[in-house]
Amino acid sequence: MAPFRRRLVAAVSLASAFALAASACASGSGSSDSAGPTTVTFWSMPYWIGQDSKVKALVEEFNASQGKVKVELTLLEWKDGRDKIKQAVAAGKGPDVWLMNNGLDLDYLKSGALAPLDKLGYTAADTDRFLPLAKVNTYDGKTYGVPLSFDVGVLLYRTDILQQYGFSAPPRTWDELKSTAAAITTKSAAAGKKVNGLQFKGMDDHLNAINSVWESFLCQAGGSLTSPDFKTSTQNTEAGRTAMDYMKSFYADKISPTGTSALNGFISGDIAMFPFNQSVIANIKLGGAKTEGKWAVAPMPAGPKSGCSMVGGQSLVAGAAGKNLAGAGAFMRWLASPERSAQYMEYYGIFPYDLSKVDPAVKATVDGKAKADPNWNAIFEQLGRNTPDLLLQDRHAFQARWDAQKANIVAGVNGQAPVDKALKTIDEAVGQALGKE
Structure with missing residues (x-):
């Protein structure tokens, strides 16, 4: 099981490090060959509980599904993965996209290290499809994290x-x-x-x-x-x-x-x-x-x-200083899409979208999974009792x-x-x- 969130106070503040990284065009991630796809780096812990290889398989599926963006995965361990990401971002060497807990990290938010979703190709209609609990990923009126699932x-x-x-x-x-x-x-x-x-x-x-x-x-x-x-x-x-x-x-x-x-x-x-x-x-x-x-x-x-x-739960975020925000956004939209989020129900991640606002085929998939396991009734009842506060x-x-x-x-x-x-x-x-x- 994925353990809980840990944070490390970096030797260099995220705010000053982010300013340095932005001026230097980040760490060189998001580079592309004029004749080939653009590259997006993704650092993640194995959030698919019980099957560590699933994240790698999903990245491979995304890469095979199109030719414009190639995602390079670095799979970290839960025991220190969040710390490694924070250290890398503070040093100006962080990934383009990474896994973060729902609610996000205030240090990243205050430093301006995260790209708001409207800079990643998300529209108001896109974010309106999320459950109201997605407010946990907002800061100063903007949304910075795309929920994969809720706990x-x-x-x-x-x-x-x-x-x-x-x-x-x-x-x-x-x-x-x-x-x-x-x-x-x-x-x-x-x-x-x-x-x-x-x-x-x-x-x-x-x-x-x-x-x-x-x-x-x-x-x-x-x-x-x-x-x-x-x-x-x-x-x-x-x-x-x-x-x-x-x-x-x-x-x-x-x-x-x-x-x-x-x-x-x-x-x-x-x-x-x-x-x-x-x-x-x-x-x-x-x-x-x-x-x-x-x-x-x-x-x-x-x-x-x-x-x-x-x-609780997990989200995807992108670095504001990345060279290829469009490519990062395209990958995030795929990995955190309703279609993929319905799959996350296999490890009992709560579907983060309003069912009335997704494709009927996705709704049918979610309804089918819920009907097949009566435990979902209790989970959804509990979901309805909670707020982002x-x-x-x-x-x-x-x-x-x-x-x-x-x-x-x-x-x-x-x-x-x-x-x-x-x-x-x-x-x-x-x-x-x-x-x-």
């Missing part, structure tokens, strides 16, 4: 385990989530083989995941990451304390374990439920016989204020927030630190970073 937080649950302990349907509220998880943990332990009712992904070795999980529960408690003007961190609030107290109660009441992988435990049958983004389904399916026919997806159980959840907040002081949350949410939830102190520490660290923007 939303959902509840993954083992149907076999819930049925074994008397539950015919997944929980729909925070109270039901806790009582269901508690019953499974208690009854299974009494029967001699303990199954933990719930685990929060990120309370294990994949600590970055706790950020997205936390965002869902904070949202459901009515909280926000920042003030509306993005200048103040707002987690040490009543909503923040409500969310963290609730999550902490699973460990204080011995319902959830510490240090256990939510995904691995779910596949092995040692964890009954966990909340995370829907694209993790691709990883669950890799469990084969251990999971086949034994699990399902539900919308997030609603909290005291709402049933919203995190929003938290992701637009999250781009501000992103790295400081994710680092602070990764340490302090885990400490607050598992009882290593008082809830108030954990939230205060997050606000202090994020507040300092916000003050420097």
Whole structure:
């Protein structure tokens, strides 16, 4: 599974590096031979979950489909790919097109390093076809990222385990989530083989995941990451304390374990439920016989204020200093087209277009995939509950927030630190970073 976003503060600021790159006509990418196709460089992580070779195959398909643009792919690893891209862009040696998380990176946006879509051949009619969530890729009135797919937080649950302990349907509220998880943990332990009712992904070795999980529960408690003007961190609030107290109660009441992988435990049958983004389904399916026919997806159980959840996913962006913006735009329009985005549903990426505004054949494909798998009903229900707000907040002081949350949410939830102190520490660290923007 693709891990979560990481950012590196480059030694040279993106703003000054971009100015240098622009004056030098970038890194020489986008070059062309007068007798042959123009070249576009594309750097990407293997975003097709579970099949790393798919991105290479898509690039080869694009190159074979026409003769005007040749894309040269550099496939990076998730562990450091985003850092390598950022370093290259800061050094004036970045690619023409690259993969970025939905919501985009504020450093790139503020520096002017990204080309707005209207400079890449996109029209207002083109961008109007995207779902309203595509607002997460806007900045100062312009759109800079083309969504390949969206992610939303959902509840993954083992149907076999819930049925074994008397539950015919997944929980729909925070109270039901806790009582269901508690019953499974208690009854299974009494029967001699303990199954933990719930685990929060990120309370294990994949600590970055706790950020997205936390965002869902904070949202459901009515909280926000920042003030509306993005200048103040707002987690040490009543909503923040409500969310963290609730999550902490699973460990204080011995319902959830510490240090256990939510995904691995779910596949092995040692964890009954966990909340995370829907694209993790691709990883669950890799469990084969251990999971086949034994699990399902539900919308997030609603909290005291709402049933919203995190929003994520992947986008394509282009460098503003590239020599061949038309070629970059042509490739982006192909790779992020409705036709290709319908294919991304195979790894459970959410289709980013308004179905009423795409070709009928594409709509039929999307409808067919959704009809073939009832889990899409729950995913689409969750999609309808979400807004761009938290992701637009999250781009501000992103790295400081994710680092602070990764340490302090885990400490607050598992009882290593008082809830108030954990939230205060997050606000202090994020507040300092916000003050420097």
